[in-house]
Amino acid sequence: MINRQEEDIRSCAGCGVKLQTEATDKLGYVPAAALEKELPICQRCFRIKNYNEAASIALDQDDFLRLLGGIAGTKSLVVHIVDLFDFEGSLISGLQRFVGNNPVLLVVNKIDLLPKGINPNRLLNWVQKQTKKEGLKVVDVVLCSAKRNIGFERVIESIGRHRGDRDVYVVGATNVGKSTLINRLIRDYSDLERELTTSRYPGTTLDAVHIPLDDGKEIIDTPGIVYKHRLTEIVPRDVLGALLPDKPIKQLVYQLNAGQTLFFGALARFDFIDGDRQSFSIYISNALQVHRTKLERADELFAEHKGELLAPPSREQLEDIPAWTRHRLNIRRGTDTDIFISGLGWIHVNGASGALIDIHAPKGIRVLTRDALI
Template identity: 70%
Template sequence: MTQEQLQASRCAGCGIPLHSEDPKKPGFVPASSLDKEEAICQRCFRIKHYSEASSVTVDQDEFLKLLGGIASTNSLVVHIVDLFDFQGSLISGLQRFVGNNPVLLVVNKIDLLPPVTNWNRLRNWVQKQASEEGLKVVDVVLCSARRNIGFDRVVEAVNSLRQNKDVYVVGATNVGKSTLINRLISDYSDLKRELTVSRYPGTTLDAVHIPLDDGKSIIDTPGIVYSWRMSEIIPRKDLAALLPDKPLKPLTYQLNEKQTLFFGGLARFDFVEGERQSFTAYLSSGLPVHRTKLERADELYEQHRGVMLSPPSLEDLESMPAWTRHRLRIPANSKQDIFISGIGWIQTNGKTGATVDVHAPRGIKVMLRESIL
């Protein structure tokens, strides 16, 4: 089968147009399977033969087209978010696409927080943050895909809320969506039946329906790619340094005004104005932190970016957006986090307030939020 013929054909499992160019994109089929009469994409193959869903990704526009059909269904929507990158992975506009369908918010990677975390307070924090982003949720479940913590509660919540409905699973990339779907498949699905397809008007992207024993389906949607997350713009070889795989060890710095912290070569934090106070960074242990005076920060960056101040490497810096400055004013007597999507957050601890600047690649989400801890 030629590439032209391949592009004109569709997956026998989910109906998506097939291609053999990029394994990360929906519809990929290995070249060795091109001549099969009823070829199925790699994602359907893994679901059908191994009871495993694999991650595929799409950009924001394609994803929003896919979401457009959910409001007209009678479904449970399971939205998975990354606790480490909460504001970066939350689909804030989800409510207008799902209509009156209930939304279960599953918060993954709780194993990164200290064991002494007040989990009830954290659930309340999650509900408040989601509400501020315009998302109404019927329940919040905390879990860890990596450590297999809390997944029984996720399955119980789905079972309780589903009430003979289809289940749409949505989320950004790298939030643990495939792990949850695989668990739901093992608990609910009879994979002897064929996969089915759901197509929505105006889009070439198809969601994969995984049949359940009661005739309903888990609908596996591709992971949405958000350009405001640091994990989407850095080279893949640097992800291990950026994404933590063990509990975060808080790094507390007593800073005078006019002092600076560099987080590798990915971001810079300037304490511009305020009384001496402490700032606590929660980030991956693979990302080195360097401290200097604000007056030397520009010179230090020019001399050491890509080498001492890394990741990324000097070569990779050329393909990344230039830094932009975010000025943030922290109110007195308030516990706030300075959130940098994909890097983590800096908890402020002072009672007198402060003015800070955060320098990060253009487009990366930087914001103040109520402290998570």
């Protein structure tokens, strides 16, 4: 038997991470029985070895930035995966200063979630414009849906065109579909059955998995970064099913007068403070309920019905979510503008007359205006 002291210092024979038996969603998890093996490997490496499947593991922001800090000294292609539905929330701010002279390929995932009929060239132009605003220089932008296998051949083609003799670092926030794309890369690029059953994986980094490629290079699968400015990171796990869309979102259009309010479950609130009567288009998960009321009744309605009529989350779950803070936004006349709430979706202001809007969302959640996506 292996005693607790020995267990505490054992490392994965695959990726080198310190093994632990408590948290299945954290790095280094291994079932206790597996520690009896001479060369135990963590559950993540086990799934890569036996099922050609990479599991999704998350790091907090500070640990992730320390990991990024080593990329500049490598010769790599950096594949940055973002979620089109949560573009500003999932983009890694400041990535440029960490990657040095290494090229960055931006893979924009989950295009299947947008309503049908959206012009792909418009999407591409919008992404390129927003990326430039964020100060990120990229060698290519590829739109895809890893889950629906849309555009993935373009991802493979672009990686092949820009990689040369480089390793491939794959980086991204949690819930952007990174593990789905990694699994596709594994199947396309790596003979894992031959490589991984005969020797230790070539990586020893504590928080990344090194996956050997047929040409001697590697895919470095980095854990997903946790950004607390996204609603998806602060809600209970059983709320994610309602928050994260899994099929094309349906546009909801509301004709509102000033002095009206929209609740998005108990997750956020939209107040139309001032402006001419106009329409607002809502782009959120189809599983979320929108409730309209008068602004003068909004506080009372929330106090009485949060977690019940206004749900999710439940009243008990709301106790673990930061209290709302208000964001006042002045939408200028004649602009084509989205109001973006990270992890929830966005509201398109359709009117040309301008509007004064208040958004109430949990403290720390990113709320901003941007050029309209649709």
